[in-house]
Amino acid sequence: MSSEPLLRVENLKTQFFTEEGTVRAVDGISFEVREGEIVGLVGESGAGKSVASMSIMGLVESPGEIVGGEITYKGETLFGLEEGPDGELRERDDMLSSEEIRTRIRGNEIAVIFQDPMESLNPVFTVGGQLREFIELNRGLPEDEARTEAIDMLREVGIPDPEERYDEYPHQFSGGMRQRVLIAMALACEPSLIIADEPTTALDVTVEGQILDLVDDLQEKYGTSFIWVTHDLGVVAEICDRVNVMYLGEIVEKAPVDDLFYDTKHPYTNALLNSIPRPDRTVTELEAIEGVMPEAISPPSGCRFHPRCPDAREVCKRAHPEAKTVADADGEPHQAACVKHDAFDAGYDQSSPLEGAAVDAGPAAVEEPESELTANPAGDDSGGEQRE
């Protein structure tokens, strides 16, 4: 609020250049992470949340490329472009080299925890050995000190009997234990920021609960900031301080967690909240969102959510809303990218409702055979050549 945020992402654009065309996986998102807070990045698969987090780490690989925007971490530029003499975009001089990012930032300043702990650990080395090597490399400790440190970290994340288990292989650990090892690895260099990419999605609920507890405790102790990438609104409600909701490469709503759930401003967030079954009460009728998320290769015109939006009007097809502050949440801006709010002044109220939207978007519309067909990659009817 007062000082410079820990991480600032501005207008980040990451695209993948494929044979079928350019996939705008992340299309101009901005957010910031302050010290000691957990920021949620929420969305369905294909929303671009993982690509966004990998872009921060500089881990986007060909054919993907960051094509625009600026990422600042603790006042240093992780990524930035400027216009060259002949109008070409080139990387700015103050941008850290990939060498610097590798040695100084990754692991030491920003660490990542991935969803699948089995893929992140090497099956042919012992768990302890991998953790020790990581500490040796990143902190420059001699082997025996790194070993002691590794055992301490394993104990810290709640692995019983860490000295014995130090010499075991990843397959001898359960899923929850492996995720604890990855958390130990992420914390080992006491980074200021941890990017957690769906870290509890593959775990059972009781184990997920244990891990969330652990993260809470560790965050209190070390004051680490987190970017928590997830599709699970339950987890968001449980641990996040502020939330960014992503849809098709864009952030559509940005708010403190309580306001997101109790003063929802974007129809997509609202639809998402209405479509989930609840563990705490019986919902008789689920209000499913119509259709599926379109491909990022050819996003819809105007507001990208308009083909599925129950509130869509004529204007939504044309006007592409940038997120604007639409409400004040105790001094925090509550932003949403939807023209139905007065802040946009796009003539939403005068615009006529879209056919097939608003009017009959009730639960009944869900059963329409067309509901999922819009995004069929095979295109129109070409597959049904023998139709009668």
Place this chain on the structure above:
Amino acid sequence: MDEDSGYDSDDALLELDGVTKYFGQESGLLAGLEFEPNQFPPVNVNRETVKAVDDVSLEIQPGETLGLVGESGCGKSTLGRTILRLLEPTDGDIYFKGENLADLGGGELRRMRSDMQMIFQDPQSSLDPRMKVGQIIEEPMRAHDMLDDEGRRARAKELLEKVGLDPRHYNRHPHAFSGGQRQRINLARALSVDPDFVVCDEPVSALDVSIQAQVLNTMESLQEEFGLTYLFIAHDLSVIRHISDRVAVMYLGNIVELAEKEELFENPQHPYTRALLDSIPVPDPRENGVRGVLEGEVPSPVDPPSGCRFRTRCPRLIAPDTYDWSEEKWAQTRAFMRAVKRRSFEPMPAARIEAEFFDGDRPGGEAGSIIDEAIDLVASDGGGGGDGDDKSDRWATATDLLLESFAEQSICAHERPAYDLESEHGDGDHFAACHLHR
């Protein structure tokens, strides 16, 4: 379909009686043979079995949805497959429409199978990528000799429409469809032979939330239209709460609680069910529940705990009658016993152990002297300070001592619990396998 079986639709559609499924660790002539150099003869036949499903009895009424919920490895999928006889049960009887499936021969079983279908979790791998959607849906009909070519084709198209797909997609391959659409194809295939009973094994867990809701809604309307009975297997309690009429909770091969949905979620009577319900993150930031209430991990199904299988992690393990405890002292002893078993603390002086676990005031009497002995074994100033094997042995001795003196004396370790309770919500039966209700 019911004419020839003499099945009365007032009875349960499916009845399981003590169904048990064990898996041998390996199969083959020399499987499980181990070399033991220090005995005679120097070989040992290892007959370890994984007790995946152990003595499960339940009934499913026609037209209802029974939710089966549990964590991974609890045996819920194995149970689903055993019911369909995709796996041969080790023991117990399965009655479908009053007929014992075990008594049926090959041909009869095959006929019965058209009444029982299954939908799998992964919509990608359960559809043959080289077949067209139409063929996929017609295949079960062909296997059961239903209709002629024309009829099958017409039915496949009709079903495509029923599950919310375009009948014109009859000639497409599965890869052209999204995950949600593929799961709809699976539904159409299962329904093609007009079954009465469908086992759905995690049908929506691979789907995004917004798609999940669409598929769940479709499944519900199909159930109504075709009068289907579902056994809905899932790990997600929210989905289970939405779709089920009654819910069974499984832990390590046993059903620990079974009740009507409202009753189970609002008035859970088994500590495991409570722990599960407490652990789910609720999509409401103003809900400040406890979580991570369960310690440790599920024990191996090769050698499950005696009596109640949940007792090794149960936060409400019953105090053994042998000693005279206050509630508080027993809770402290239980915590200490488990900490020693898991070695979750570092060796420290005896006084500190006592301070940490017992507030410096350990229980008196016989129990107290056992605890003293255990503390002495693991304390750094007692004898646990050594290193290597000696230290390991001491911890193991302490663990055995504590478990034998306390945990094994509890009623939870002696008897397998099974109690029928009064429901607070609704008038259905409420089964809870917990000795707290004795």
